[in-house]
Amino acid sequence: MLSILHKQLLNNxxxxxxLSPRPFQDIANILGVSEDEVxxxxxxxxxxxxxxxxxxxxxPNYIGLSTLIAMQVPGEQLSAVASIVNHFPExxxxxxxxxxxxxxxxxxxxxxxxxxxxxxxxxxxxxxxxMQLPLLEDYFINLxxxxxxxxxxxxxxVCT
Amino acid sequence: MDHxxxxxxxxxQAGLPLTPEPYQSLAEQIDISEIELMQRLKxxxxxxxxxxxxxxxxxxxxxxxHNGMTVWDIDDQYIDTLGTQIxxxxxxxxxxxxxxxxxxxxxxxxxxxHAKTTESAAQQxxxxxxxxxxxxxxxxxxxxxxxxxxxxxxxxxNNVSS
Numbered sequence: 001m002l003s004i005l006h007k008q009l010l011n012n013x014x015x016x017x018x019l020s021p022r023p024f025q026d027i028a029n030i031l032g033v034s035e036d037e038v039x040x041x042x043x044x045x046x047x048x049x050x051x052x053x054x055x056x057x058x059x060p061n062y063i064g065l066s067t068l069i070a071m072q073v074p075g076e077q078l079s080a081v082a083s084i085v086n087h088f089p090e091x092x093x094x095x096x097x098x099x100x101x102x103x104x105x106x107x108x109x110x111x112x113x114x115x116x117x118x119x120x121x122x123x124x125x126x127x128x129x130x131m132q133l134p135l136l137e138d139y140f141i142n143l144x145x146x147x148x149x150x151x152x153x154x155x156x157x158v159c160t
Numbered sequence: 161m162d163h164x165x166x167x168x169x170x171x172x173q174a175g176l177p178l179t180p181e182p183y184q185s186l187a188e189q190i191d192i193s194e195i196e197l198m199q200r201l202k203x204x205x206x207x208x209x210x211x212x213x214x215x216x217x218x219x220x221x222x223x224x225x226h227n228g229m230t231v232w233d234i235d236d237q238y239i240d241t242l243g244t245q246i247x248x249x250x251x252x253x254x255x256x257x258x259x260x261x262x263x264x265x266x267x268x269x270x271x272x273x274h275a276k277t278t279e280s281a282a283q284q285x286x287x288x289x290x291x292x293x294x295x296x297x298x299x300x301x302x303x304x305x306x307x308x309x310x311x312x313x314x315x316x317x318n319n320v321s322s
Binding site: 009010013014015016017019020021022023024025035039042043045046048049050051052053054055056057058059062063068070082085086091092093094095096097098099100101103104105131132133134135136137138139140147148149 | 161166169172173174175176178179180181182183184194198201202204205208209210211212213214215216217218219221222224229239240243244246247248254255256257258259261264265270276300302303304305306307308309310
């Protein structure tokens, strides 16, 4: 299913996608294939959702202010509370997790005041206290994630 | 960072167009030259605003279906040293120091792991535990059961940078 070219594109260009007028041509030159082949392979990866996008990854808190929030929501209220939370445009990711703290999401606001206003809003509308877990240190090591692309098993259930 | 930098970041959140001259297309969209766009991206990389430019894999679709948020209660005195070691493990995508909230939340180190099988997830967790050794007092793994919302970074063009 995944060709050698697909695997090379997935593993070798997570960090250093070329910043040049013809980036796909540059990749093609490195891999010894044509620009068209590289573009169609990326389009296939994109269509299959094997890549979420090609683009810059921003350092947390360089633009605006973000924090991780956890809430303890009674099981029967989870869907209702999640939909209230999701309604806030400042909510970026929202996951249900198996724990007493069962709702986990990231808030991105313009500044501290905006962030606290959103938190107050969420607590007011849901009637549930939030636990704020802002980032104190990011142990980011620039190595990339080496994907093992052998015998993938695909499934349709949704989890991350 | 100025408003043009912010426009560039916003414009790239949906992904570069998969066409031969993607930076040219973005530049037209923002109404600047391709050269200026590339220079600004390079500058944001050099100053650390942009961590990397790349094709971002979707772990879940690629077969990594056991993705856990592992949380650890680490002796504060060693957290930076140990956090750096955990962050450099090849199966850890993110590793953060976050505050405790005692008594209900004792964990101060967060590491996201990605595995294809439960066995391999268990091995990864053991490997982290072994590395942390006696400096770790307790840990838990929180697997997600549902994605309730997932959107890219959304920013306003007049955002104040921190």
